[in-house]
Amino acid sequence: MDMDHRIGEVALTVLTADGRPLADQVITVEQRRHDFAFGNIGFDFVRLVGGPAGGGGPAGGDVFGGAGRLTLDALADAFLGLFNTATLPFYWGGYEPVRGRTDARRLEATARWLADRGVTVKGHPLVWHTVQPDWLLGLGLDEVEKLTRARVRELTSGFAGLIDLWDAINEVVIMPVFANGDNAITPLARARGRIAMVRLAFEEARAGNPKATLVLNDFDLSSAYEILIEGVLEAGIEIDAIGLQTHMHQGYRGEEYMAAMLDRFARYGLPLHMTETTLLSGHLMPPEIEDLNDYQISSWPSTPEGEERQAEEIVRHYRSLVGHPAVQSINYWGITDDGAWLGAPVGLLRSDGSRKPSYDALAGLIKGEWWLPPTPMRTGPDGTLTVRGFLGDYTAAGTAFAIHPGVSAVTVTAS
Incomplete structure (x- = not known):
């Protein structure tokens, strides 16, 4: 490559x-940081740094993730040993489960802790139809829009300088037709339209923090997303990067698929952010399942055979992504299996905190092959x-x- x-x-x-x-x-030359963003979710840090959830319900890192078995030192050692970027959870239903009572204190403490250690912090997401607060239900469309605009502007302005990278809006392709549970955002998207929702998110975020990098993010990598991007750009909405999700619970899609997909989205001339990527170290999800959320089982263990497969595939996956000039960042979705999304064995650490072969394999690239260690030079x-x-x-x-x-x-x- x-x-x-x-x-x-x-x-x-x-x-x-x-x-x-x-x-x-003779002097010593060594690398300190990659320009390329190698990231992972930092959800597990929220409880360890910011303390237990409050605000009247599950909040912040307790929505998706929240490792219960690892100490802060153990988690930090593993995370900081590989990653220079962390995504923190700002799901509205977790951030503000009771109207007016937010998780700002814990998230600010966590973001500052990470930033103090040289980690770029990203917020996810400003607008999404899932993990919504119940108190939005029943409000009129105009009121929901007003509250959504205020939330976006308040988050981006309030965290400016600490968090200057955001998934501005998440999964817009499905947003107006989402039918898996009641929420107040889907009716708003149905009434206003997809492009209007994107405009709302980006313009309010830009007003809150003009220096922010704002990402349009989606899991739908079909032509529907391309059509949306084209409409957004034709409407004059300024987006900074295209976010692409690749949760591969049904198996690694392969270099050929990834290259063709990246080329399709690179043609817009914008940086590509691989915002959510996962590879399993246990049995694969059955191929007939269409929605990953529909496969939730009581036990989904990591296995020795699966761990070897994950290690091989993560090297192939990262080589193909870093090898593509349009890709600017890769965000893996899970440092540990403990509390992982959907209970899937996607982490680079087992639930007890021990490192899987995939952790060492990825370290061999990021801090090995692609890194200059302390080197004497004359x-x-x-x-x-x-x-x-x-x-x-x-x-x-x-x-x-x-x-x-x-x-x-x-x-x-x-x-």
Whole structure:
């Protein structure tokens, strides 16, 4: 797989404190962070960092996820060892189960804890028809729209600077026709239309935080999503990235499928975010099941054979995604099996916190093959050496520098 689009090379000049070239000296160069967003959900951190749920019902990380067996130190060690981006849950029904009583305190504490450790924090989602608060039911359409607009603007403005990346609206293709349970958003989408709902989400989010990166996200990867994207763009709505979900509970779809799908969505010229991806380490869901939510069983264990399959497939999957120049981020949907979505064995850690082969296999890419460890390098007579590596942040002689596209020369002063 060609990775040249992910790699840069700079002529690095190292100076002494008084501005002279540090000639013919061995210094240590190492990578500190990828530009590419390697993410996972951070739901499990909400309880461990922010404390138990409050607000009159299940909130935040207790809706989907919420590892009960891991300590904060164990979870942090595994998460921070691989990922530089975390998605936190802002499902309306979990965030504000009782009108006016929100989960803002826990989520702010969790987001700050992650940001302090160099993790980019993403909020998910601003608008969705699922996990809605019951108190919205029975309200008129105009009132629901007013409350939705206020929620979007309040979240993006209130968390600005801490969370500047959001799934602005989730699963719009199905939103007006969703029939699996009552909610107040589906009738609004049916009345206003899909494009109007996208406009609402993006314009209110942009007003709340003009610097935010806003994602249009969907699981429907058919032509229906392409038609929606085309309509949104023709309507002049500014979206920053296209979100693509690939929950593969029925088996890995393969490199050929992924490449063709990515090419279809790359033609819009926008970054592609793989917002939700999973691979199983247990038995696969029966192929005749159409809605993943319809397969929920009492026990779905991880197995030795499944774990080996998951490890092999996660390497193939990540290679194919990182190898595509339009893909900007990959967000895996589950660090641990404990509390995983639908009870599926999708995590990179078992329920007891032990690491599956998939964790080590992914680490072999992100912090192995695609990473520059501490490496001694010798400067030339002019204090210069060549550093080649994956785009991102580095240090040399204790001083930070970056390898970015279009930058061929960098000067640092040895600390």
